Amino acid sequence: MTGEAPSPDAPAPGWALASGRDVLATAVVVVGIVAAMQVMSFFTPAYIMPPPRAILSATVGILGEDLRHVGVTLLRWLAGVVVALVAGSAVGVLMASVRGLAPYLRAALFIDTGVPALSWMLLAILWFKSTEERIFFILIVLLLPFYALNVYDGIRALPREWVEMVDVFRPSRGQVLRLLVLPHVVPYVIMTTKSVVGYAIRMTIFAELVASAIGVGARMANAQSTLQVDVVMAWTFLLVVLNFLVQGVVSLAERRLLGWRAEAVIR
Amino acid sequence: MSEIVLDRVSKAFAGRSAVENLSLTIARGEIVALVGRTGAGKSTALSLMMGAFPPDHGHVRVAGLDPHAEFGQLAGRLAVSFQTDRLLPWRRALDNVSLGLQILGVERGERERRARLWLDRVKMTGAERKYPHELSGGMRQRVSFARALAVEPAIVLLDESFGQLDEVTSRELRRDFAELVRGLGTTSVLVTHRLEEALEMADRVVVLGAPARVLAEIRTDATERADPVRLGALRRAVAEILERGDHPAT
Secondary structure, three states: OOOOOOOOOOOOOOOOOOOHHHHHHHHHHHHHHHHHHHHHHHHOOOOOOOOHHHHHHHHHHHHHHOHHHHHHHHHHHHHHHHHHHHHHHHHHHHHHHOOOOHHHHHHHHHHHHHOOHHHHHHHHHHHOOOHHHHHHHHHHHHHHHHHHHHHHHHHHOOOHHHHHHHHOOOOOHHHHHHHHHHHHHHHHHHHHHHHHHHHHHHHHHHHHHHHOOOOHHHHHHHHHHOOOHHHHHHHHHHHHHHHHHHHHHHHHHHHHHOOOOOOOOOO | OEEEEEEEEEEEEOOEEEEEEEEEEEEOOOEEEEEEOOOOOHHHHHHHHHOOOOOOEEEEEEOOEOOOOOHHHHOOOEEEEOOOOOOOOOOOHHHHHOHHHHHOOOOHHHHHHHHHHHHHHOOOOOOOOOOHHHOOHHHHHHHHHHHHHHOOOOEEEEEOOOOOOOHHHHHHHHHHHHHHHHHHOOEEEEEEOOHHHHHHHOOEEEEEEOOEEEEEEEEOOHHHHOOHHHHHHHHHHHHHHHHHOOOOOO
């Protein structure tokens, strides 16, 4: 190698985990919430605010008996996110490739994003018989526009210089897509996934609440109808944990797929 | 034998002439520098050779082909190095070098072997696994040279490729690059506004006036290029031609 000095701003390894300060801050907030719930439980009946001990006991019960509902919800969520990611990215690429189509597809996607989630849920119940079809449909119509619009924006932001450089080698359209466009939009897809995973879990549960007999949403509806507030809170607690885990998995994927990025530091 | 021919070529953008009636012939294996003031149409002339767009008038032939109309047929025969390195940030140095080979359909083992060889030739052994952001400007430009030359093109075009580097790094890279292309017999056309760069590297310096038309041509040999006094005199002569701007072709 030559004696020219490498960039002094080479970032810390991308796989570095969250800092100890983040973990401490989260622990402090959790302890604060538990303490507040404990204090509230002294002054309110158990059907309003059960003590944390009762919620913990309900959580243990769920982990022992109802874990399969978590699995069902996760599978529904995963199917919806993966298909929305693939189909939405394909729509984004199509919008960028066929200029004449872009205004129409963009208008359709904007209209889609303007329809309230509840309307889609009610329509899904009317249109589809199968629970799985309903939930899948709801997730796709809610998530696909995010992927499509972000991938479209990503392709439009592709530096002209790179296109010119690749063009010098006289590639086919397929090679341009595979070697330039798709790697370039990966950060946009990951960013979209980070933004929508939590929303997607909430929408899956909401859809289960109104359209399914199994899954976390259905179990929460059942607990609510029998005034088991501790169980509702236990499910809520589990969902928060689940959301943390899912975000963690997405962050790991981000670090693995985007390890090539230099991280900017703003002083 | 002529490798690049521009025959009475003109090109205008939005009614403004960038190249006007330019005729230029470049022989196989020759290193030619196009110099001129900013806006003289040097880069437009280079883009016409790349086939980025067709001329409004006249003909361009590169390796016997029309680079715009027969764009695909020049695959692997023409390479370009730009002012900025244009490395793809998600590809490691080795993968950036092998990009052209991948597009040309060279199988993985062979393209990796050739990419390593070219990284070695541009003195970047050990940087194979580095991402672009982990390299200095000079290193990145070396990797971009390796990417251009790894396809072993007959012709290489350089668009202000040394312009963004500091003088010491630029001089070192110019010397290494000229040595490589002379050794390979690659026809090279470099566009630059640095007269020293042109005179040090090229067999022939073509001085362009605006819009791109030949004001003068200066041939140098290895002895002259190695003589700082002679280079200084040539530099002053070219600067004078550029200042006058209307000097007839010699």
